[in-house]
Amino acid sequence: MADFHKADIEKLIDGVLPWPATQDMLKSAKDTDRFDKYVAIMQERVDFDEEILLPLTPMLFIVAKAGERIVQCRCGHAFGDYRVNWKLSALIHVRDDEKSMSEVYRGREMPDPAWIQLREYICGGCGAQLEVEAVPRGCPPDFDFLPDLDTFYSEWLGRPLPDKSEFKDLTLDRVAEWSE
Numbered sequence: 028m029a030d031f032h033k034a035d036i037e038k039l040i041d042g043v044l045p046w047p048a049t050q051d052m053l054k055s056a057k058d059t060d061r062f063d064k065y066v067a068i069m070q071e072r073v074d075f076d077e078e079i080l081l082p083l084t085p086m087l088f089i090v091a092k093a094g095e096r097i098v099q100c101r102c103g104h105a106f107g108d109y110r111v112n113w114k115l116s117a118l119i120h121v122r123d124d125e126k127s128m129s130e131v132y133r134g135r136e137m138p139d140p141a142w143i144q145l146r147e148y149i150c151g152g153c154g155a156q157l158e159v160e161a162v163p164r165g166c167p168p169d170f171d172f173l174p175d176l177d178t179f180y181s182e183w184l185g186r187p188l189p190d191k192s193e194f195k196d197l198t199l200d201r202v203a204e205w206s207e
């Protein structure tokens with residue numbers, strides 16, 4: 028099993044690894060150690076001290092905080108329970124007319140604003156754009172990734188997390204609370 032150095036993984040993340048070395052890393056079997064090295068690199072780069080359980084994107088992380096598992100931006104801004112789509116707690120900028128869409132699309136690339144809207148999800152802490160989605164009008168925010176953290180840690184990494192949480196999408200429960 029290939030064992031790559033943390034410095035090489037860091038170069039891969041930053042896109043400064045020479046192409047032959049990148050190919051070598053991508054083709055070889057993935058070792059669990061590489062996950063730990065990746066998390067260690069991200070942990071050094073974020074502006075918070077909570078332990079990263081799983082990076083969702085280079086900007087967003089599931090972290091352990093006060094006995095809970097929450098989604099947090101790299102700036103430390105918290106989005107709440109990881110089983111609720113974090114987009115519900117983000118600032119959302121919607122482009123849904125020709126004028127606003129033409130700022131990001133050129134000519135025929137532009138989707139028909141009568142059907143499609145562009146949603147930009149922005150961190151309320153640092154103002155970073157965290158995600159963009161082009162979806163039909165009325166479509167709920169796409170829940171990109173709900174990982175089974177307990178199974179991942181116990182079955183794949185071989186070290187169960189100290190606590191357990193039910194693996195369940197709680198997004199609709201949160202939405203239901205709004206109408207109470």
Ligand SMILES: [Zn+2]
Pocket residue numbers: 100101102103104150151152153154155
């Ligand atoms: Zn942020």
